[in-house]
Amino acid sequence: MTNAEITGDMAAGMPYRGSEKETLRASLDRHRDAVLWKLEGLDDEQLRRPMTPSGTSLLVLVKHLASVEYGWFAETFGGEVEEFWFDPYKEEDMRADQGETTAQIVEFYGRARASSDAVITRVPLEGLGRPSWRDHEVSLRWVLVHMIEETARHAGHMDVVRELIDGATGDHPGG
Numbered sequence: 001m002t003n004a005e006i007t008g009d010m011a012a013g014m015p016y017r018g019s020e021k022e023t024l025r026a027s028l029d030r031h032r033d034a035v036l037w038k039l040e041g042l043d044d045e046q047l048r049r050p051m052t053p054s055g056t057s058l059l060v061l062v063k064h065l066a067s068v069e070y071g072w073f074a075e076t077f078g079g080e081v082e083e084f085w086f087d088p089y090k091e092e093d094m095r096a097d098q099g100e101t102t103a104q105i106v107e108f109y110g111r112a113r114a115s116s117d118a119v120i121t122r123v124p125l126e127g128l129g130r131p132s133w134r135d136h137e138v139s140l141r142w143v144l145v146h147m148i149e150e151t152a153r154h155a156g157h158m159d160v161v162r163e164l165i166d167g168a169t170g171d172h173p174g175g
Contacts, residue, residue, distance in 0.1 A: 021125055025117075031151040032113060034171040035062060036106070038158040042165065044102050051161045056130040058161055059096045061154045063105045067093040068114035068150060072143045076129035080115045082108075089133075109155035120144070 014030075015022040038058055047059040067088040074081040085100070086092035096105060123129070125141040146151060155171065163169050 004008075020141075021120070021144075024125075024141070024148065025120055026159040028144060028148050030171075031148060031155050032065075034155045035065060036109075037149065037171075038155070039106065041168075042162075046165050047102055048096055049165065051164050055095070056157060056161060057096060058158055058165075059102060059105055060094055061158055061161075062109050063100075064088075064093045065151060065154055066105070066109040069109075069112040069116045069147065071131065071133075072147055074171050076131045076138065076143060077119045077123050077127065077140065078129070079119040079122075082111060082115075089103055118149075127128060146163060 015026050018026070039062070041047070042058070048057050050057050050060075063086075067084065067086075070081050070084075071088070073079055084093075086095075122142045125139065125144075127140045127141075128137040129140070130137045157173065159169060
């Protein structure tokens with residue numbers, strides 16, 4: 001085994017010696033990918049099945065994360081935001097019952113990621129934006145850290161929900 005293999009410097013997609021922005025973006029992407037992996041191999045009923053008293057399901061968490069990405073990145077920094085078919089301020093992003101399909105929600109998450117990625121590429125870490133629901137500005141650096149936390153938190157919820165459904169665990173295939 002080489003030193004690079006021991007230290008993990010050869011891991012695909014991880015900029016172990018990258019810039020701060022590259023490192024933050026890679027961390028966010030790792031958790032985003034885990035979110036999508038949690039959906040693999042399950043049917044629509046399993047993805048929608050509420051597994052907690054509050055109604056948490058895998059699909060609901062994906063819908064929520066998509067709306068949150070649009071808010072923190074696109075809305076805050078003047079990026080492209082699509083019109084939602086639900087009201088996240090009424091916690092409708094925490095339900096998957098407005099007639100939406102699984103494909104619609106997964107594609108919504110993909111569009112939210114793409115919109116967020118455009119903001120991350122365009123705005124410097126020190127760049128400031130103001131979310132409409134806050135009375136102060138935030139830096140892109142702060143939003144990246146916040147969204148890493150938010151996505152990792154919900155990916156952890158998804159790990160528990162997925163384990164309750166079919167016993168699968170981990171944050172990536174084979175994990």
